[in-house]
Amino acid sequence: MTALQEYRRLEAIGLWREHAEDQRREVIVALGDVSLVMSSPSGEAIGHWSLPAVERRNPGKRPALYAPAPDSEEELELSDPEMIAAIERICAAIARTRPHPGRLRLYLAGGAILVGVLAAALWLPDAMIRQTVSLLPPAKRLDIGHQLLAEISNIAGRPCGASSGRTALVRLASRTYGPDNPPRIVVFPATIPDTLTLPGDIVVASAALAEDYETPEVFAGYLLAERTRSEATDPVEALLRHAGIGATFRLLTTGDIAAEPIHAHAATLLSHDTMRADESVLLDHFAEVGISSQPYAFAQDVSGESVLGLIEADPLRGQTTEPVLTDGDWVSLQEICTS
Known part of the structure; x- marks a missing residue:
């Protein structure tokens, strides 16, 4: 929207x-x-x-x-x-753009016809998922994101909420995603994966990204890597592929998704191994926002052997860069779970 x-x-x-x-x-x-x-x-x-x-x-x-x-x-x-x-x-x-109760029977009838057409045309399940993702309005994406965030809170505990740290997160989001429509970043205690993207422009991050490093460039690098992954795979599509064709059909025809697939997907997100971001796209993002890729690279591998591309092709190598955050904002962010 x-x-x-x-x-x-x-x-x-x-x-x-x-x-x-x-x-x-x-x-x-x-x-x-x-x-x-x-x-x-x-x-x-x-x-x-x-x-x-x-x-x-x-x-x-x-x-x-x-x-x-x-x-x-x-x-x-x-x-x-x-x-x-x-x-x-x-x-x-x-x-x-939101579903209207008076149109429910029309949607159900249309959905039934659609199923017949899809069956006749041998339309594959992934095609239905892509169609559902493309038709989903922003308000519904945000609603699903809030449902997943609530489930993550139930599993991993409440998010960290110091007000000064939240202000620093707003600035960090603008610095790494750009000032126009940056996502909402929610920090949880260091018991979750480094970063996750939820529908509705919500990014979940581990407090370890602030607590375990000396400078905010590492945290920024993790956010840029998450940005790269979310651009490659829509978080709603990831949810529907995990939930299956039944949940996809229900969302397509009624605009709702059951609590069970939401809970299951939240648990999967918290236990999965993070995929490596496309290196060339990631380097483009580092260049776009004016942040060196080396701090993030060495945080991934202190020896540098597995991240040589990020080190040698650093778009800001040898240049003076604008600070990611002020010292005060960085300290506030490091203490977001302790204040």
């Missing part, structure tokens, strides 16, 4: 609070392609909301009150009519 063209990079002043008991503070609200970003007047990023998840708490009233999720204590107050109109139009467009 992309924001309407006339609203690209729209900015307004708003009042934001992180917790219900906090005093509201003035922030600059920027509307991106699929995100709402809050910054302090000095330009410090303090919040990043996904537009498909944003909900209005007082429809029809002014000033408008928004939250990033139904059960969130975080809240944003807006009075600017143009910004409110932009958010309402985009949220309305997202709502139109």
Whole structure:
């Protein structure tokens, strides 16, 4: 889902609070392609909301009150009519992509016809998976991502949540994925694989990537490798291939997926071996964001033997690079699970 063209990079002043008991503070609200970003007047990023998840708490009233999720204590107050109109139009467009109960029988009938056509044409299961993935709206992708994240929390424990560390994660996401629509990064204690990508632009990362290394370049390298893998394999496609044709057909025809395949896939993600990212594409990403590939390479293999390509073809070799994070942000990120 992309924001309407006339609203690209729209900015307004708003009042934001992180917790219900906090005093509201003035922030600059920027509307991106699929995100709402809050910054302090000095330009410090303090919040990043996904537009498909944003909900209005007082429809029809002014000033408008928004939250990033139904059960969130975080809240944003807006009075600017143009910004409110932009958010309402985009949220309305997202709502139109969601399944409507009144159309369920039509979808089921259409699905039955589709099955007959597919059977007659000997359509392979992977073709149905690709079709389902291509038709899935962003709001449903985010919903599935939140379901997987909840299951990972049930298995691995609650994610780390120090507020200063979350701010540092917002900056790290922008640095490694670019400032336009970076993913939400969620850090868990060091009991999970290094990184995982969930549907809805959610990246799960192990706290060990911050706790076990001296500089943020290594963490950035792991995120770039995850970015490379997720570009090669859609996380929804990975879920459906694991869940099977029955779950795929249900998602295609009803817009829902059962809890069992969600739980099973979350357990698989936490136990699988991480695939190696395509080296040439990964090096292109390092060059794109201006980060040296050598710290990540030596974190993979201290001898350097198995990662010679990343070392010798380092696009920033011998150059002075912009810091990935400030020292203060890096310390906050290293302490995200201890604060």
